[in-house]
Each structure stands twice: as C-alpha cells, then as structure tokens.
Amino acid sequence: MVKSYKAKCIFLLIFAPCLYSSISGYFKVNSFYLNYSNEFSSIQLLRFRLKIEKSWNSFSFKLHSETNALNGSEKFYSLFTGSLLEELNPFYLYKGNQLKVYHFFDKLSLSYKTEKFIFGMGRERIPWGKAKLFSVLDMFNPYNPFSLEKEEKQGVNSLRIQYYFTGFSWVESVYVRRNGRNYYGSAVFFSSGHTDINFCIFSITGEMIYGAAFEGSKGRFVFRGELAVKKEKKSLMSDLSIGADYQLSSKIYLIGEYFSSDGSELYPKGKVFVIIGDYQISALSRIQFGYFNTSPGNGNFLFLRFSYDISKNLDTHIGFLYSKAGSSAWQFPKIAYAGISFFY
Numbered sequence: 001m002v003k004s005y006k007a008k009c010i011f012l013l014i015f016a017p018c019l020y021s022s023i024s025g026y027f028k029v030n031s032f033y034l035n036y037s038n039e040f041s042s043i044q045l046l047r048f049r050l051k052i053e054k055s056w057n058s059f060s061f062k063l064h065s066e067t068n069a070l071n072g073s074e075k076f077y078s079l080f081t082g083s084l085l086e087e088l089n090p091f092y093l094y095k096g097n098q099l100k101v102y103h104f105f106d107k108l109s110l111s112y113k114t115e116k117f118i119f120g121m122g123r124e125r126i127p128w129g130k131a132k133l134f135s136v137l138d139m140f141n142p143y144n145p146f147s148l149e150k151e152e153k154q155g156v157n158s159l160r161i162q163y164y165f166t167g168f169s170w171v172e173s174v175y176v177r178r179n180g181r182n183y184y185g186s187a188v189f190f191s192s193g194h195t196d197i198n199f200c201i202f203s204i205t206g207e208m209i210y211g212a213a214f215e216g217s218k219g220r221f222v223f224r225g226e227l228a229v230k231k232e233k234k235s236l237m238s239d240l241s242i243g244a245d246y247q248l249s250s251k252i253y254l255i256g257e258y259f260s261s262d263g264s265e266l267y268p269k270g271k272v273f274v275i276i277g278d279y280q281i282s283a284l285s286r287i288q289f290g291y292f293n294t295s296p297g298n299g300n301f302l303f304l305r306f307s308y309d310i311s312k313n314l315d316t317h318i319g320f321l322y323s324k325a326g327s328s329a330w331q332f333p334k335i336a337y338a339g340i341s342f343f344y
Contacts, residue, residue, distance in 0.1 A: 023050065023051070023052055023344070024051045024343075024344065025048070025049040025050045025051050025343075025344060026047075026048075026049050026341055026342060026343045026344065027046075027047070027048055027049075027341065027342045027344075028045070028046070028047040028049075028149060028339060028340070028341045028342075029044075029045070029046050029047075029339055029340055029341075030044070030045045030047075030080075030148075030149055030337055030338070030339035031043075031044050031045075031337060031338055031339065032044075032045070032072075032080075032148070032335055032336075032337040033335065033336045033337065034076065034333040034334070034335050035333055035334040035335075036076075036332075036333035036334070041072060041073055042072060043070065043071065043072030043073065043076075043080075044069075044070075044071040044072065045068060045069070045070050045071075045080055045149075046068065046069040047066065047067070047068050047069075047149075048066070048067045048068075049064070049065070049066050049152075050063070050064070050065045050066075051063070051064050052064075058112055058113050058114065059110065059111070059112055059113075060110070060111045060112075060113065061109070061110055062107045062108070062109050062122075062124070063105070063107065063108055064105065064106040064107040064108075064152065064155075065103065065104070065105050065106065065108075066103070066104055066105075066106060067093075067101070067102070067103045068080075068081075068100075068101070068102055068103075069099070069100075069101045070099070070100050070101075070102075071098055071099045071100075072098060073098075076332075076333060078144045078147065079144065079146060079147055079148050079332070079333075079335075080147065080148060080149065080150060081147065081150055081154075082143045082144050082147040082150045082152075082153060082154060083141075083142070083143065083144065083154055087154075087178070087179065088104040088154060089104060090102035090103060090104040091103050091104065105123050105155075106123070106152055106154045106155055107122075107123050107124055107125065107155040108122050108123045108155075109121065109122030109123055109124040109155070110122055111160075116163055116164055117161065117162065117163055117164075118160075118161070118162040118164075119160070119161055120158075120159070120160040120161075120162075121158070121159050121160070122157070122158075123155040123156065123157050123158075124155045124156070124158055124160065125141055125153055125154070125155045125156070126140045126141060126156065126158060126160070126174055126176070126185075128185075128187055128198060128200050128211075128213065129213060129226055129241075130196075130213045130214065130215040130224040130225070130226055131213075131224060131225075131226050131241040131243055131257060131259075132224075132243060132245075132255055132257060132276075133145035133243075133257055133259070133274055133276075134241050134257060134259035134267070134272060134274075135226060135241065136211065136226045136227065136228040136239035136240065136241050136259075136261070137200055137211045137213055137226050137228055139183065139185065139202050139204055139209065139228075140156050140158070140174070140176045140178065140183055140185070141153060141154055141155060141156040141178075145274075146292075146301075146321075146332055148319065148321070148335065148337065149319075149337075149339065156176050156177075156178050157176065157177045157178070158174050158175060158176045158177070159174065159175045160172060160173075160174045161173050161174075168189075168190065168191040168196075169188075169189060169190040169191065170188075170189050171186070171187070171188045171189070172186070172187055172189075173185070173186040173187075174186075181205055183202065183203065183204055183205075184202070184203040185200060185201065185202040185203065186200070186201055187199065187200040187201075193216075194216050194217050194218065195214055195215065195216030196214065196215045196216070197212070197213070197214045198212070198213050198214075199211070199212050200212070200213075207230055208230065208231075209228055209229070209230040210228070210229050210230070211226065211227060211228040211229070212226070212227050213225065213226040213227075220246055220247040220248075221244055221245070221246055222244065222245040222246075223243075223244050224242075224243050224244070225240075225241065225242045225243070226239075226240070226241045226242075227239070227240050227241075228240075237262040237263070237264075238260075238262055239259075239260070239261045239262065239264060239267065240258075240259070240260045240261075241257065241258070241259045241260075242257070242258050243255065243256055243257035243258070244256050244257075250280075251279060251280040251281075252277065252278070252279050252280075253277070253278045254275070254276070254277050254278075255274075255275070255276040255277075256274065256275050256276075257272075257273075257274045257275075258271070258272070258273050258274075259271065259272040259273075259274070260272075268330065270294055270295055270296060270297075270330070271294065271295050272292060272293070272294050272330070273292070273293045274290065274291070274292050274293075275290070275291050276288070276289070276290040276291075277289050277290075283309075284308055284309045285306070285307065285308045285309070286306075286307055287304070287305070287306050288303075288304075288305040288307075289302075289303060289304050289305070290302070290303035290304075291303075292330075294330040297330075299323070299324065299330050299331075300323070300324045301321065301322070301323045301324075301330075301332065302320075302321070302322045302323075303319070303320070303321050303322075304319065304320045305317060305318070305319040305320075306318055306319075313342055313343045313344065314340070314341070314342055314343075315340070315341040315342075315343070316338075316339070316340050316341075317338070317339055317340075317341070318336075318337070318338045318339075319335075319336070319337050319338075320335065320336050320337075321333075321334065321335040322334055
C-alpha cells in the first residue's frame, strides 16, 4: 500500500507536470511564536504547493497538492491548514516527536462536460456557501476562519452531477465521503437581477438540514447571507451568516460579517462579529487587519498583517493575532509570526 502510494505521488508530482504548459503554486516558510494559557511554544512551517489544471475536449483534470514540514506541536494544526489533520488523510514522509513531513491532495479530480451535464469525481471543493469566513452551508468541507497563511480551502472526496438549464441556473447533487461517513446533498442555483440565490438540502449522518444563500451587488457594495436550519427533538436549530463588502476607495477594501450558531458539528453555540480591512499602501506593500468579537464571554481577537513584495514573485510578511477570550467558547492563542513566500 505504501509503495503504491509513493508510486502515485512520484508520477503525479514529477512526471505529470511535464505534460502541461503552465504550472503554479508557491513555497512558504513561516515561524510562529504562540502563547496559550501562559505556555509559550515555537512552530516552524515550510509549505510547498503545486497546482495543475488541464482541460481537453470534454474532460477537465485538477491536481492541487501540498507538502508540509511542520516542526512543533500539532495542538493548533488547524490554524495553519484550515482543517484538522486527519480530515486531510496525509501521507507521512517523516514522523518524529517534533518534526513531521507529510503530503496530501487538496484537489484531485476528473470531470466530464456535455452541453447540459457535468459529471465530476475525486477530491473537489463543494462551494455552496456565499460567506467569506463563517459559512453555515460549508457542510462538506468546513474551514477554520482563523487559519493563518492558508489561502485555499481543501476539497473532499465526492461524486458530483450538475445539470444546467442556462449558464446562470442549474441543479446539482453530490455524494461525499468524509470522516468515514456518507453525506448527501442537492442544491438549485439561479439568478434574479444582480442577485445569485441557491437552496440546499443535506443529509448529514441521518440528519436533514435545509439551507439557503444569496449574494448580490449594488454600487460599491456586495451583500451576502446564508441560513441553515435543522430540527432537533421538538425545536428548530439554525445557523445564520450575514455580510457585506465595501470598496471604500481604490486602496481600501472592507468586509463585515455577523455569524450566529445554535451549536453544531462545525461551530460552538454563540455569535461572532467580524470586520476586516485591506489597505494597499503602495504597489509593493499592504496592511491587512481584522477584529473579531465573540459571545458569550466577550472574546476579542485582533489580527494584523504587513506584507512587502521584494519582487513580482517574492513576498515577505509579518503578522500578529492577539486574543482576549475570557470565558468565550472560542479559544485561540496569541501569535506572532514572520515569513517569506515565493510564487511561481
């Protein structure tokens, strides 16, 4: 089994890229210093990403892979990957007490397209939600919105069928295998004016969950919202996310989001208010900041990141995450980090 996996990795990561005219990805090196409950720790992360996408005739192929070398505790692993380690089903190239080197595929899928149908299979993302951070319809591939230096949301093993009425309206059904469980879902998508709308139904470990989402624009504003409802015993439980983007100027972009959950597999019970800003200082430098307030417990989180482009492909950055959680169910460490990224 191990030899078979290694053989596949060697082919996909070395020989397959030679068949394509364009390859993209990046190298990232980051050093994190964490303080959680007055305990300090240092974690170093080296990340290599490879992205290949190819279409020919009616077929499309996607391969997004990642190899990480993580030196330090795995306690806060989801802060660096956006998900728990076991959900990514990694293959360990080396596994020591502190240093771990592992590989996994974010996406590895093949799809076939006709005039009306698209059939897809493999590891792929199912993007039914509209929220930027706290997506209540991210049932199949949940994501940690507090993740640091993680630009992609991972995919999930699935079978997917889409039928298009027009270019802006379609229905789709999926079968997902996640954490050893079978998930099912169907959704319908359509547009009305400048607003995109979709309705979804999920079967998650025997529970039926119903959801809806919208995204629309007006001037410099983009509005979005999501709602998921399920029946538990004699009551209805719901998760809600409402947000908006605003292009304040050519250099300043703002995002606001409000999230409320009755408690689920993905999120603790509570509310979160988020505001995020992106300020383009110059053609080579920018500042990103974010403020999170969570309740109950009045947890406060402040994020700040400064980046400077040494060249078109080389980026340096420093960041901070300060948390004052109190009795909040949302508990995260205080973090300071620095790193460098090379994009190709």
